[in-house]
Amino acid sequence: MTAHQSTTQPSLSPYDTGVRLEPRNWLPYGTTVADTTPVENFGKVDFNDDAGETTAVAYIEREDGKYTMHVTPLCEGRDLRVVLHAEDGEFVLTRDGAADARTAR
Structure with a gap:
């Protein structure tokens, strides 16, 4: 070598x-x-x-x-989430319309 x-x-x-x-x-x-x-x-x-x-x-x-x-x-039949990353945390939206706010770490 x-x-x-x-x-x-x-x-x-x-x-x-x-x-x-x-x-x-x-x-x-x-x-x-x-x-x-x-x-x-x-x-x-x-x-x-x-x-x-x-x-x-x-x-x-x-x-x-x-x-x-x-x-x-x-993507029919498969999960898709959208995550918005921001200075004060994250916001998650799922294909079925559920939303979840997460705080910054």
């Missing part, structure tokens, strides 16, 4: 281990608005699981001077 070879294995990313879903942009940066690329498709991101299935679509837009994140769950 040379001095430049490592005996440790490279670390797997959260995408490789399946802990974090991989984002896939609908349109690449620089795409122009056209019949095949309508305005409503810009900024949307699919999140795919390790089987390549889209679990959710998300995007953020400005509405009435405020930012709004839109999440569309596509």
Whole structure:
């Protein structure tokens, strides 16, 4: 073994281990608005699981001077929670509409 070879294995990313879903942009940066690329498709991101299935679509837009994140769950029969992380704690919303506020640690 040379001095430049490592005996440790490279670390797997959260995408490789399946802990974090991989984002896939609908349109690449620089795409122009056209019949095949309508305005409503810009900024949307699919999140795919390790089987390549889209679990959710998300995007953020400005509405009435405020930012709004839109999440569309596509994982029928599976749980999806949305967690808003803020300085004063977390707010959790589940797909069935239950909400839970958590305080900061």
